[in-house]
Amino acid sequence: MKELWRLGKIIRIMGKHGFGDITERLFKGEKKRPVDQEAKEWTAKNGFPSPQRVRRALEELGPSFIKLGQLMSTRADIFPTEYIEEFTKLQDQVPPVPFNKIRDIIQKELRRPLEEIFAEFTSESMAAASVAQVHMAKLFSGEQVAV
Numbered sequence: 001m002k003e004l005w006r007l008g009k010i011i012r013i014m015g016k017h018g019f020g021d022i023t024e025r026l027f028k029g030e031k032k033r034p035v036d037q038e039a040k041e042w043t044a045k046n047g048f049p050s051p052q053r054v055r056r057a058l059e060e061l062g063p064s065f066i067k068l069g070q071l072m073s074t075r076a077d078i079f080p081t082e083y084i085e086e087f088t089k090l091q092d093q094v095p096p097v098p099f100n101k102i103r104d105i106i107q108k109e110l111r112r113p114l115e116e117i118f119a120e121f122t123s124e125s126m127a128a129a130s131v132a133q134v135h136m137a138k139l140f141s142g143e144q145v146a147v
């Protein structure tokens with residue numbers, strides 16, 4: 001049941017980003033869900049979703065798909081340059097998790113306020129990818145660290 005729900009979500013996100021024709025072909029006869037009009041027009045005109053749409057779909061589909069995109073970014077022998085450029089963004093330029101959430105996670109794991117752990121902590125991330133999000137910080141010893 002959980003798998004079915006996940007599959008439905010994957011199909012919905014793919015439709016939104018211009019892969020509607022693919023999911024429609026896979027599930028012929030299923031009741032059609034409305035797909036994003038702009039995405040549909042782009043696909044109709046160009047025959048395939050744009051590199052940006054593919055990258056955004058992978059981002060929205062979550063960590064496993066971002067990891068897949070990272071792998072694809074290393075295969076310039078398979079994908080055109082425009083796609084490689086977009087997939088490469090999945091290595092470190094995924095939209096970051098807001099700082100207050102990052103603060104909560106660190107404080108819960110280390111069981112102390114952030115200010116007691118680090119002398120300085122940069123709220124803006126320097127990279128965000130499939131699982132990791134990296135912030136620069138300084139320890140009370142003065143040592144510069146990447147968290």
Ligand SMILES: Nc1ncnc2c1ncn2[C@@H]1O[C@H](COP(=O)(O)OP(=O)(O)O)[C@@H](O)[C@H]1O
Binds near residue numbers: 091092132133134146
């Ligand atoms: N110790 C570090 N110092 C600086 N940047 C880092 C460090 N570790 C990771 N990063 C940056 O964060 C990005 C994501 O980290 P990574 O370990 O590859 O996680 P993911 O599995 O989410 O791809 C890397 O591509 C890199 O740009």
Ligand SMILES: [Mg+2]
Binds near residue numbers: 070091129130
């Ligand atoms: Mg990585």
